[in-house]
Each structure stands twice: as C-alpha cells, then as structure tokens.
Amino acid sequence: MTTVDMTPVTDKGTPTNPRRRVYRPNAKYIPIIATLSLLAIMYSSGVANYENFGDPSVFVNLFRDNAVLLVVAVGMTFVILTGGIDLSVGAVISLTTVLTATLLKGGWPPLVVLPAVLILGALIGAGQGAVIHFFKVEPFIATLAGLFLARGTALTINQQSIPIRDDMWKAISEYRIVLAEGVVTKPIAIVAMLAVLIAAVTLAWTRFGRNVYAIGGNADSALLMGLPVGRTKIAVYTLSGFCAALGGVLFSINSTSGWALQGNGLELDAIAACVIGGVLLTGGSGYVWGTLLGVLVTGLIQTIINFQGDLNSAWTRIIVGVLLFAFIVLQRLVTRKAR
Amino acid sequence: MGEQSPVLEMTGIRKVFPGVVALDGVDFRMFPGEVHALMGENGAGKSTLIKTLTGVYEIDGGEIKLGGVPVRISGPLQAQQAGVSTVYQEVNLCTNLSVAENIFIGREPRRFGKIQWGRMRRRAAELLARLDLDLDVSAPLSSYSLAIQQMVAIARAIDVEARVLILDEPTSSLDASEVEQLFRVMRQLKESGVAILFVSHFLDQIYEVSDRLTVLRNGQLISEHRVEELSQVQLVEKMIGKELAALEDLEDKAQRNRERAAEAKPILEARGLGRTGAIAPYDLTIHEGEVVGLAGLLGSGRTELARLLFGADKADHGELAVAGKPVNLRNPQVAMRQGIAFSSENRRTEGIIGDLTVRENIILALQAARGWTRPIPRKKQDEIVDKYIKALQIRPADPERPVRNLSGGNQQKVLLARWLITEPRLLIIDEPTRGIDVGAKAEIQKLVAELSDGGMAVLFVSAELEEVLRLSHKIAVLRDRRLVEELENTAGVDADRIMQTIASGATS
Amino acid sequence: MTSILKNRLFWPAAILVVLLVINMFTSRQFVTVQDGHLFGTLIDILRNSAPLILVGLGMTLVISTGGIDLSVGSVMAISAAVACLLIQDLDDQNSVGPVLLIIGIAIVVSMLMGLWNGALVAIIGIQPIIATLILMVAGRGIAQLITDGQIINVQSGPYATIASGFFAALPVALLIAVAATVLILLLTRRTALGLLLESVGGSPTASRLAGIGARRITIMVYVVAGGLAGLAGLIYSANIKSADSISAGNLIELDAILAVVIGGTALVGGRFSIAGTVLGAVLIQTLAVTVVAVGIPSEANLLFKAVVVVALCLFQSPTLREKVFGRLTPRTARAEVPA
Structure with a gap:
C-alpha cells in the first residue's frame, strides 16, 4: 500500500517533485462522459437510420418502458457505491407483485397494501444488511439467500399469474400524462424519475450520501474517521430492498398482474446498468445520473433492435455484455491511473 | 513546560492478546505543547499503546486520564470526542472523496440537513492555509501525493480541537522537503498547546523535532527522557537492549572467521541496485559460504534491500549478477531458478x-x-x-x-x-528469530552457522545486533533506507561500534 | 485427515441419508431392475444430479483459488446450442462418429469461454465475480443467437444416450459424472495441482513468494470449469432432446456455489473437497425430489435452500462463532502481537 506513491526518501540531492498544486484531470468523470457520448451516438445513429426514431415519444417511452429497471438500479447504485452487491432485487420484485395481487384479490384496501409491500421490501433489505454487517457474511452470499427466500416465498404463495382488478391500480395503470402534443407518458415513469432525483440529492447533499461514498472508498478509514459504517451499510441494503419493492409495485401497475417469475434476472440488468453508467463495482465512485444513462443505453439498444425489426433480440444481451466488458476494462484503467 | 500538569496520563496500562502480553504495566504521559516521541523496536508495544489510546483496543488494566479526568475510550469516535486525534502511517482517509470532504466528513456544515458545500470548501481552505497549504479543496484526495494527504489528515485531526495529536510514522514515505513542511506544521501546533505523540524510525527526525521521548521494549516501559539528556547511541542501546548482548560470549566468532575459505567465489553481486522510495542504490557482494548480516533499525530499509535480491519487489535501477552472470530478477520464480531462497519477516x-x-x-x-x-x-x-x-x-x-x-x-x-x-546457493532470511522462544532462536542460529559451513551463502536480517554479530562474517549497516557501512566482522567489531553507525550514520 | 473430512461432511451426509430414507418410503420404486437396467427414484436422483455435479466440480476448483464463476449457466446454454445446431445439420443424426465429434467441439467451445474468464481474472486482474458476470450476461445472448432464438429439436439417438442411455445397467449421465469426478480427483490429487490451488487460495502473497506461478494455474481452472459446464449443458440438452437457450442452466451457478459450500469448501478459497461438492450436489437434487415426493409444492424448495444457505453462512461466519462459542477455543492464529 504505502509503496505506491512514494518519492525517493533518501535522494536528498534531487529537487522536490513539483506535485504540490498539480493534479490530474478528474478521472471519475471519464466513465460517465463515455456513457453520455455513447448514448448520443446511439441516439443520433438511430435517428439517421430509422424513420420516426427522432419522434420525441420514442425517447420519452424509454423512461416508461424501463421505469422498473430504473427504480431498482437506483437502489442498486447505493449498494454498489458502498462496495456491495444485491442479488435479491429481482426476487423481491416478484414477491412484491405476487403479494400485491394476492392481497388486492383478498379485498385488502389498496392504501394498506401499498405501504405494506414497500415496508416488507425494506425489511428484507434490512435483514440482509444486518447479516452482512453483523456476521460479516459476503454480500453476494447473503443476498443470494435473500433471492432464494423471496422467490421461494413468491412461488409458494402462487405460481400462476394473478390478475389485479383493483380500481386504484387500474386507474393508475391507465392514467396518461400529456407532456406535449403527441407525447404522453405514464405515472410510473414519473415515479422512476422522482426516485432518480431524490437519490441524486441524497447522495450529493446529505451526510448519509457522503458516508456511502466514504465507505465505498475505504471502509476501514471510514470507521477510523468515526463514521457510522454499520448503520450506513444496513441503510443501503434497506434502501435497495425498498426500491426493489417499489419496482415491484410499478411492475404490478404496468402489467395489472402479479407473477412469481416477474423480475427474473433483473438484478443482472440493474448491475449492468450501474456499471455501464460508470458506477465503480469496487465502490466509492459513480453517480445516480450515470445509472440513469446506463438504463437509457440498455433501453435504447432494445429500441434500436425493435426498429431494425429483423434483428434477433438476443443481440440486446450480447451488446450489453460487450458494453459491460468495455466499461469494466475502462474502470480498471481509470482506477489504476488514479492510484 | 515540565512544570505543567500532563494533558494525558496513562498508568499501568496492560493489554493481553491470547498467549501474549502486549503491554505490561506501561506508564506514559504527555504535556501540553510538547512533541513526545514514542520509541521501540518491532513488537515493543508502540502500536498497541497507540491503539489503546485511540480506542481501537480496549485496555485490560490500568487507567487513562485526559486533562486529569479518568476516561474510558471505547472507539475511534469516542477518542476523537475526548480530544485524541490520530494520523496513521497509511493515511486513513478516503482518497475517492475531495480534500474538503476528507477534512469535514461526519462533521459537514449543514443547513436543514443539506450539506453546505461552499461553506465547507471555504473552511477547508482556511484550515489548510493555517498549515501553509494552498490546495484545490474540491479535487479528489487521490490526485495529491501521500505527503499532502498526510497534511490533510492532520488538518482533519486538528479541526476537531485535538488536545492530543498522534502522528504514527508520518514521515516514512516523505521526502526531505516534505518532512520539513511537516515539522513546520508540528511546531506550529505545538505552540498552540497541542501535545503531539510522534512515532518515527528516523533518529535524526526524532532529535530534530521532539522534546521528550519514551522508550518501550517487549511491552514494558524502559524509560522516559528529555531528548537532550540522551545521546543517540544511548537511545539505540535502550531500544535494542544492549545489556543482553554484552553477556553473550563472542569467542566463537573469531574461530568462525578463520574457518572461512579465503578463496570463496562470489555468489551474488549487486551494483547500484535500488528501488525508489524503498531503498537507495547499494552495492553488495555475497560469497559462497559467507553469512552477511544486515543490521539497522526497523524501517531502515533492511527488508527492502533483501526483497530486491529475491525479485519479491522489482529493482528500478542497478544491476545484479548471480555467479558472475547478469540476471534480471523479475519475480521470485526467476530468483529461485538462480538458486536464491527468501524467507519473509x-x-x-x-x-x-x-x-x-x-x-x-x-x-x-x-x-x-x-x-x-x-x-x-x-x-x-x-x-x-x-x-x-x-x-x-x-x-x-x-x-x-x-x-x-x-x-x-x-x-x-x-x-x-x-x-x-x-x-539454494543463497538463503535470505528476514528476521527468522523474531517473536519466537529462546530455545528455538538458538537452534535457528546454530542451523545458519552449519549451513554456511556447508558452503551456502546466507543473508541474515535481524533487528538483534547480538545475533548478527554472532553469525555474520560481514555486516552491512543500514540507516534511513541507505546502506551506510559494510564491515568485516573482526574481533574489534562489537555492538557499540555498530550502534554508533546506526545512530550517526557516519563511518568513524 | 479423514476425521476432519468426516467432521465437515457429517451433517450434509446425515441429511442426505434422512432424505433418502424418506424417499424409500414415499416412492413406489426406490431401486429396481428392469430390462437389465437399474431404475427407481434413487437412480433418477443420481442421473439428474449429473449436470450439477459437473458444474460443481469446476466451481470447486475456481472457488479454491479464491474466485467464483457466475457464467457456468450461460456456458451450458452455449454448449447445448452449438451441439444441437451442428447435429441438426447432420445427414444422419444417428451416426455415432459425427455426434461424438460434435460433442468434442461443443466442449472445446466451452473451454474457450473458460479461457476468456480466466484471462480477464488472471491477466487483466478483474475481480472474478465481475469478470464472469460479463459472460453470464452476454452468454445467453450468444446462445440465443446460435439457435436464432428458436428451440432446436434434435432426433439423435447417440446424443440422447448421454442423458438417458444406460451402460452396464447404469445411466450414462451418472457414469459421465462419476468419470469426471474421478478425472478431477486424479488431476488434483495425483498431481501437485490440488496443493498449488489450495496454496494460491490460502494465501496469494505467500504463494507468490514460494515461487508459484498463480496466473497460469488460475487460467487453467477457469478453462476446466468452462469445459465441465459445457459437458453439463450437453447432458441437459440431450435429456430434453433440444437446445433451449433461456432455461438451460438457469440459476445453476447459484446451486453449484451452494453445493460447493455445503461440501465444506470455503468461499474465500484454500482447502477444497471434491467429494464434498459431489455430496452437496446430490443433496440439493435429493432435496428437490423429496420436497415433491412428500407433497410439498416444489416451489418451497427455494425456501429450503435459503434456509440452508443462511444456516451454513452463519455457521461459517467467524464473528458468529465467536459470539456463540465465546472464547472456548482460543485462536492461536492471533497469538502474535500486531507490531
């Protein structure tokens, strides 16, 4: 560790390094700039190649179609910023949709169901965080257990797709918000954007947010600086669980149904979106705005493939994989330089 | 200054780890406005003592008083609140955050729960200006050198109104002018009444900046002195424990020297070998059947020197020849093929x-x-x-x-x-006898002598002069990451002679 | 040595025996002989655990170096897709020679996938969990692309044999798994590979200073893991006589990791137990069968697994052990004073 940035100790004759005021251009913005440029290139090539691609509704629909992923990825961003990972989010989504549908079918008032499932998601997250912090279990394993638990519970409750006939859910599902002429969006897109906004403010302007970055940067230092490391870690997983549950609610609104296989593999998409958005998987670096860009990139790939028409949808996964590779290597280079 | 009442008083501090008594009834005190050096070799208990003070370890016995009031320090945060701040050697900050944040995180100025970035940056800049530093406080800490990071850590430490500031080996990776800058800051803080606990392996630095020093050895308090009362040689004696060394008979040494073959071929020749920041370029030749001892205090570069000869670290200048042929020890595997073995400390x-x-x-x-x-x-x-x-x-x-x-x-x-x-043709052993019982120690020493008699070359690194003197044909003395003297271990050479070199660096 | 092994595997083995006894009572045929072949629940369990055993073997080696391989499921899908695509194009799907050649090709392709993982981990130096995530995401896309998004059905007798055939009264799939197990045992215990793997996983720094070239060994285990996953994919697809890129090996990485952990190999690397992993894999498969056999909905299987993961992790967690067992067992490892 200490050998990294040393100057010759004994060469008293050599002049001092003129490093005092000089610093490198801020390396932490490179990934996010790369993502932004990528998004711009993809969008403009889409506009150039396909008719109607430039229609504002195409872009606006990205938010609607990826609302669930966006919300989940926001929670994931917090977890990854602390250097952790949450594999349980997809399963928490399915549990939430099944539970929501089942409770609504059982005649529970929607205004009770909504907070109930959100709190449940947060509790699952808190439980995982507690196991990770108190018992020093690896996040990967602890949240894997959470995945099994949540999906198992969902499947045990009901394996079939359960339709939701609740009026409130239906009303929200059918509600349209007119942004401009011919450009409409759904409430779920607004909720997702609100989540991004709140998360961005939290990370940039609150002590909790800065503690998240500090822990991801160096958890041992954070502890020695007197920061509440344990509390923050648990809070981060709680938040991720909450976001997953919120994603599940949005899912159930969008599909007006609950199904235990919904959200299968979504944890991977969320992690991928974070990485493509420049959030460092080792923690401590990245922005929610990057995650937003990452989600938009994956969404845009899907859109382009839809526009192309004759392209296999498998290309989405492959391109996401290639981007993952590119961004992971880029991150590796950036961190290497920063050290 | 000595007439004031101490700001910190630790009495009868005891700390036990399973199987080992790390601190055995240690007394330690500090007065306001002094720089107090804590001295001791590896395992002496310095780090443990510091960690009991900073709340990383809880003490098993004894009492800590701050400003005359008994306190119980249960964690880093409690220590800070009690007025004890620490800057560790490895700079425990978050390099991914900005300079300003590193100073203020956990104590950010807020309004309605929202961090006031502008105010925070201004205050950070003011604070750093007090330390004669002009930095871009919004830049990430990782963009600055370790020396600057250290200053930032100090800025953080003093902003919490520290009464006691602990600097644990702050200078080990700084260059001369950076050390000067640090000392300037330390003197400034001292004048403002802060008591500074200073740990360093560089004796000159201790003597330059400290007012008083306390020596620990094997978890026990040896003595406390005003710096001007104790010469460097006396200090080294106290740290290493010369009275033990004097008891050893040195008669077999002469005998061993006679047995050594005069026409032995060189196994390894290093010319200007060095690694920036670890060890200054050095020349060293090791012959068949020869035991070369490396003497020097902890942090003097003895381990770093040895590691280069095994490819455990890569040299960035100089040349090396094994059995007359030039080789580039890129990694341990290459070294092993050359018949070199290395046992780490x-x-x-x-x-x-x-x-x-x-x-x-x-x-x-x-x-x-x-x-x-x-x-x-x-x-x-x-x-x-x-x-x-x-x-x-x-x-x-x-x-x-x-x-x-x-x-x-x-x-x-x-x-x-x-x-x-x-x-192997050359066996490098770094501190093989540290932390082991006396019987095993003697056995290992005997083994080294036998191996050398059998023709194997041995590079023997040890903090204990007595051992080095007993075993070595030739002794290389290190100080401040530089090989300062190489001497044949003849009858005239004794511990005093080597301590002189370690303490002064001069070849008298 | 044997007493330690016994100790570690005692509980999994005991649970396995209990489950098998339950099956003996619930199933109509536990083991019978029919047309000179062995049949019955026990044989089914063993046959169906073959893919998991194979994947688990590779995972054990990877984990012993302190790594992890998330991409095994995707590699299974790719291998199956390659094999089925090529077999489909054969003039005579029932000729043994070409089918064997194709199986060989599919395994080589899988090993190349492993090589990619190994290179990312050992040469570029990316964390294993992140490095293998790339192929986990992109791999299924590649498989879908190979099959052009379709499910390829094959009618090849020789191909079907590897999953459902019998040889010397025993299922071929089981024989393959046994052969692979023996091969891996020979490879690790008859050569010095096992020792070097455990050494690298136990302490990378000490291993480097002992002159072990960790890089080549690390790449090798990922290649082996890839090859074994490919073989598992072939058995899976031969069983359903088709290549299904979506469901082939879905979530198997999690089961495989679980099997390894049950088998007493710690996730941090070091000591590993091949026999333990095989036991773990059979246990997981038996659990799945038993859950159905005793009339619990099969979905609850996930819940059982969650419980197992949590219990194992908590038991392996030194923090918890310290809290529960206190200072009953003084740890000699801490005997030295930190300097």
Whole structure:
C-alpha cells in the first residue's frame, strides 16, 4: 500500500517533485462522459437510420418502458457505491407483485397494501444488511439467500399469474400524462424519475450520501474517521430492498398482474446498468445520473433492435455484455491511473 | 513546560492478546505543547499503546486520564470526542472523496440537513492555509501525493480541537522537503498547546523535532527522557537492549572467521541496485559460504534491500549478477531458478499457508519449482519431511498437522525447511528469530552457522545486533533506507561500534 | 485427515441419508431392475444430479483459488446450442462418429469461454465475480443467437444416450459424472495441482513468494470449469432432446456455489473437497425430489435452500462463532502481537 506513491526518501540531492498544486484531470468523470457520448451516438445513429426514431415519444417511452429497471438500479447504485452487491432485487420484485395481487384479490384496501409491500421490501433489505454487517457474511452470499427466500416465498404463495382488478391500480395503470402534443407518458415513469432525483440529492447533499461514498472508498478509514459504517451499510441494503419493492409495485401497475417469475434476472440488468453508467463495482465512485444513462443505453439498444425489426433480440444481451466488458476494462484503467 | 500538569496520563496500562502480553504495566504521559516521541523496536508495544489510546483496543488494566479526568475510550469516535486525534502511517482517509470532504466528513456544515458545500470548501481552505497549504479543496484526495494527504489528515485531526495529536510514522514515505513542511506544521501546533505523540524510525527526525521521548521494549516501559539528556547511541542501546548482548560470549566468532575459505567465489553481486522510495542504490557482494548480516533499525530499509535480491519487489535501477552472470530478477520464480531462497519477516502473511499441513508447507517451494505436472512422490515427500522435522526439531513432529496450529518458532523452522529442500546457493532470511522462544532462536542460529559451513551463502536480517554479530562474517549497516557501512566482522567489531553507525550514520 | 473430512461432511451426509430414507418410503420404486437396467427414484436422483455435479466440480476448483464463476449457466446454454445446431445439420443424426465429434467441439467451445474468464481474472486482474458476470450476461445472448432464438429439436439417438442411455445397467449421465469426478480427483490429487490451488487460495502473497506461478494455474481452472459446464449443458440438452437457450442452466451457478459450500469448501478459497461438492450436489437434487415426493409444492424448495444457505453462512461466519462459542477455543492464529 504505502509503496505506491512514494518519492525517493533518501535522494536528498534531487529537487522536490513539483506535485504540490498539480493534479490530474478528474478521472471519475471519464466513465460517465463515455456513457453520455455513447448514448448520443446511439441516439443520433438511430435517428439517421430509422424513420420516426427522432419522434420525441420514442425517447420519452424509454423512461416508461424501463421505469422498473430504473427504480431498482437506483437502489442498486447505493449498494454498489458502498462496495456491495444485491442479488435479491429481482426476487423481491416478484414477491412484491405476487403479494400485491394476492392481497388486492383478498379485498385488502389498496392504501394498506401499498405501504405494506414497500415496508416488507425494506425489511428484507434490512435483514440482509444486518447479516452482512453483523456476521460479516459476503454480500453476494447473503443476498443470494435473500433471492432464494423471496422467490421461494413468491412461488409458494402462487405460481400462476394473478390478475389485479383493483380500481386504484387500474386507474393508475391507465392514467396518461400529456407532456406535449403527441407525447404522453405514464405515472410510473414519473415515479422512476422522482426516485432518480431524490437519490441524486441524497447522495450529493446529505451526510448519509457522503458516508456511502466514504465507505465505498475505504471502509476501514471510514470507521477510523468515526463514521457510522454499520448503520450506513444496513441503510443501503434497506434502501435497495425498498426500491426493489417499489419496482415491484410499478411492475404490478404496468402489467395489472402479479407473477412469481416477474423480475427474473433483473438484478443482472440493474448491475449492468450501474456499471455501464460508470458506477465503480469496487465502490466509492459513480453517480445516480450515470445509472440513469446506463438504463437509457440498455433501453435504447432494445429500441434500436425493435426498429431494425429483423434483428434477433438476443443481440440486446450480447451488446450489453460487450458494453459491460468495455466499461469494466475502462474502470480498471481509470482506477489504476488514479492510484 | 515540565512544570505543567500532563494533558494525558496513562498508568499501568496492560493489554493481553491470547498467549501474549502486549503491554505490561506501561506508564506514559504527555504535556501540553510538547512533541513526545514514542520509541521501540518491532513488537515493543508502540502500536498497541497507540491503539489503546485511540480506542481501537480496549485496555485490560490500568487507567487513562485526559486533562486529569479518568476516561474510558471505547472507539475511534469516542477518542476523537475526548480530544485524541490520530494520523496513521497509511493515511486513513478516503482518497475517492475531495480534500474538503476528507477534512469535514461526519462533521459537514449543514443547513436543514443539506450539506453546505461552499461553506465547507471555504473552511477547508482556511484550515489548510493555517498549515501553509494552498490546495484545490474540491479535487479528489487521490490526485495529491501521500505527503499532502498526510497534511490533510492532520488538518482533519486538528479541526476537531485535538488536545492530543498522534502522528504514527508520518514521515516514512516523505521526502526531505516534505518532512520539513511537516515539522513546520508540528511546531506550529505545538505552540498552540497541542501535545503531539510522534512515532518515527528516523533518529535524526526524532532529535530534530521532539522534546521528550519514551522508550518501550517487549511491552514494558524502559524509560522516559528529555531528548537532550540522551545521546543517540544511548537511545539505540535502550531500544535494542544492549545489556543482553554484552553477556553473550563472542569467542566463537573469531574461530568462525578463520574457518572461512579465503578463496570463496562470489555468489551474488549487486551494483547500484535500488528501488525508489524503498531503498537507495547499494552495492553488495555475497560469497559462497559467507553469512552477511544486515543490521539497522526497523524501517531502515533492511527488508527492502533483501526483497530486491529475491525479485519479491522489482529493482528500478542497478544491476545484479548471480555467479558472475547478469540476471534480471523479475519475480521470485526467476530468483529461485538462480538458486536464491527468501524467507519473509511476515511469517504469517507472506510465509506459511496456515490451512495447509506441515508437510505441504515444507514441499511447497520445491513443488512450485518442479511445476504441477511433476508431483513429488508421496514416499519421497514423507522422507524429506521426516528428515527435516528431525533435523530442525519441529514440534509437534506431526507432518499432517495444519501449520497454523504450530508455535511461531516451529512455523519458522517449517519455512526454513521449505527453502532448504530446494538446496539454494543463497538463503535470505528476514528476521527468522523474531517473536519466537529462546530455545528455538538458538537452534535457528546454530542451523545458519552449519549451513554456511556447508558452503551456502546466507543473508541474515535481524533487528538483534547480538545475533548478527554472532553469525555474520560481514555486516552491512543500514540507516534511513541507505546502506551506510559494510564491515568485516573482526574481533574489534562489537555492538557499540555498530550502534554508533546506526545512530550517526557516519563511518568513524 | 479423514476425521476432519468426516467432521465437515457429517451433517450434509446425515441429511442426505434422512432424505433418502424418506424417499424409500414415499416412492413406489426406490431401486429396481428392469430390462437389465437399474431404475427407481434413487437412480433418477443420481442421473439428474449429473449436470450439477459437473458444474460443481469446476466451481470447486475456481472457488479454491479464491474466485467464483457466475457464467457456468450461460456456458451450458452455449454448449447445448452449438451441439444441437451442428447435429441438426447432420445427414444422419444417428451416426455415432459425427455426434461424438460434435460433442468434442461443443466442449472445446466451452473451454474457450473458460479461457476468456480466466484471462480477464488472471491477466487483466478483474475481480472474478465481475469478470464472469460479463459472460453470464452476454452468454445467453450468444446462445440465443446460435439457435436464432428458436428451440432446436434434435432426433439423435447417440446424443440422447448421454442423458438417458444406460451402460452396464447404469445411466450414462451418472457414469459421465462419476468419470469426471474421478478425472478431477486424479488431476488434483495425483498431481501437485490440488496443493498449488489450495496454496494460491490460502494465501496469494505467500504463494507468490514460494515461487508459484498463480496466473497460469488460475487460467487453467477457469478453462476446466468452462469445459465441465459445457459437458453439463450437453447432458441437459440431450435429456430434453433440444437446445433451449433461456432455461438451460438457469440459476445453476447459484446451486453449484451452494453445493460447493455445503461440501465444506470455503468461499474465500484454500482447502477444497471434491467429494464434498459431489455430496452437496446430490443433496440439493435429493432435496428437490423429496420436497415433491412428500407433497410439498416444489416451489418451497427455494425456501429450503435459503434456509440452508443462511444456516451454513452463519455457521461459517467467524464473528458468529465467536459470539456463540465465546472464547472456548482460543485462536492461536492471533497469538502474535500486531507490531
């Protein structure tokens, strides 16, 4: 560790390094700039190649179609910023949709169901965080257990797709918000954007947010600086669980149904979106705005493939994989330089 | 200043780890406005004492008083609140955050829960200006050198109104002018009444900046002095414990020297070998059957010197020849092919593999050299292992026991066995006798002498002068990461003579 | 040595025996002989655990170096897709020679996938969990692309044999798994590979200073893991006589990791137990069968698994052990004073 940035100790004759005021251009913005440029290139090539691609509704629909992923990825961003990972989010989504549908079918008032499932998601997250912090279990394993638990519970409750006939859910599902002429969006897109906004403010302007970055940067230092490391870690997983549950609610609104296989593999998409958005998987670096860009990139790939028409949808996964590779290597280079 | 009442008073501090008494009734006190150096070799208890003060460890006995009031320090945060701030050697900050944040995180100025970035940056800049630093406080800390990071850590420490500031080896990776800057800051703080606990391995620095010093050895308080009352040689004696060394008979030394073949061929020749920030370029020649001792205090560069000769770290200048042929030791594998073996001072992290058995640990290096496709037949393994368990008297003599269950001395013997079965031409052993009992120590010393008599060259690194004097034909003395003197171990050479060099750096 | 192994595997083995006894009572045929072949629940369990055993073997080696391989499921899908695509194009799907050649090709392709993982981990130096995530995401896309998004059905007798055939009264799939197990045992225990793997996983720094070239060994285990996953994919697809890129090996990485952990190999690397992993894999498969056999909905299987993961992790967690067992067992490892 200490050998990294040393100057010759004994060469008293050599002049001092003129490093005092000089610093490198801020390396932490490179990934996010790369993502932004990528998004711009993809969008403009889409506009150039396909008719109607430039229609504002195409872009606006990205938010609607990826609302669930966006919300989940926001929670994931917090977890990854602390250097952790949450594999349980997809399963928490399915549990939430099944539970929501089942409770609504059982005649529970929607205004009770909504907070109930959100709190449940947060509790699952808190439980995982507690196991990770108190018992020093690896996040990967602890949240894997959470995945099994949540999906198992969902499947045990009901394996079939359960339709939701609740009026409130239906009303929200059918509600349209007119942004401009011919450009409409759904409430779920607004909720997702609100989540991004709140998360961005939290990370940039609150002590909790800065503690998240500090822990991801160096958890041992954070502890020695007197920061509440344990509390923050648990809070981060709680938040991720909450976001997953919120994603599940949005899912159930969008599909007006609950199904235990919904959200299968979504944890991977969320992690991928974070990485493509420049959030460092080792923690401590990245922005929610990057995650937003990452989600938009994956969404845009899907859109382009839809526009192309004759392209296999498998290309989405492959391109996401290639981007993952590119961004992971880029991150590796950036961190290497920063050290 | 001595007439004031102490700001910190630790009395009868005791700290026990399973099997080891790390601190045994240590008294320690600090007065406001003084720089107090804490001195001691490896394992003396310096770090443990500091950690009890910063709340990383809880004490098992004794009392800590701050400003005359008994306190119980249960964690880093409590320590800070009590007015004890610490800057660690490895700079415990978050390099991914900005300079300003590193100073204020956890105490950010807020309004309605929202961090006031502008105010925070202004205050950070003001604070740094007090330390004569002009930085871009919004830049990430990682963009600055370690020296600056250290200053930022100090800025953070003093902003919490510290009464006691602990600087744990702050200078080990700074260059001369950076050290000067640090000392300027320290003097400034001292004038404002802060008591500074200073740990450094550089004696000159201690004498330049400190007012008072306390020496620990083997977890016990040796003495406390005003700096001007104690010469450097006396200090080194107190740290190393010369009175023990004097008791040893040195008569067999002369004998060993006579036995040494005069026409021995050089095994290894280093010319201007060095690594920036670790060890200044040095020349060193080691002959067949010769024991070369490396003497010097902790942090003097003795380990760093040895590591270059095994490719454990890569040299960034100089040349090396093994048996007359130039080689580039890119990694340990290359060194092993040249017949060089190296046993690290960090027995537990860089030596043994705790989960594996004694047998597996012993054959590991030989097996690695043969490659995985050519396993050593089990029968041969057992033969070799049995032979060495007997020869080195490894206890318990059970080859299938996980090596982590062995005592330190026996683990060390396992490591020696690991390298001896590779039949090296040059054996480098770094602190083989640290932290092991007296019996095992004597056995290992005897073994080194036997190996050398059998024609093997040995580079022997040790903090104990007595050992080095007893075993070595030639002694290289290090100080401040520089090889300052190389001397034949003739009858006239004794511990005093070497301590002189360690203390002054001059070849008298 | 044997006593330690016994100790570690005692509980999994005991649970397995209990489950098998339950099956003996609930199933109509536990073991019978029919047309000179062995049949019955026990044989089914063993046959169906073959893919998991194979994947688990590779995972054990990877984990012993302190790594992890998330991409095994995707590699299974790719291998199956390659094999089925090529077999489909054969003039005579029932000729043994070409089918064997194709199986060989599929395994080589899988090993190349492993090589990619190994290179990312050992040469570029990316964390294993992140490095293998790339192929986990992109791999299924590649498989879908190979099959052009379709499920390829094959009617090849020789191909079907590897999953459902019998040889010397025993299922071929089981024989393959046994052969692979023996091969891996020979590879690790008859050569020095096992020792070097455990050494690298136990302490990378000490291993480097003992002159072990960790890089080549690390790449090799990922290649082996890839090859074994490919073989598992072939058995899976031969069983359903088709290549299904979506469901082939879905979530198997999690089961495989679980099997390894049950088998007493710690996730941090070091000591590993091949026999333990095989036991773990059979246990997981038996659990799945038993859950159905005793009339619990099969979905609850996930819940059981969650419980197992949590219990194992908590038991392996040194923090918890310290809290529960206190200072009953003084740890000699800490005997030295930190300097």
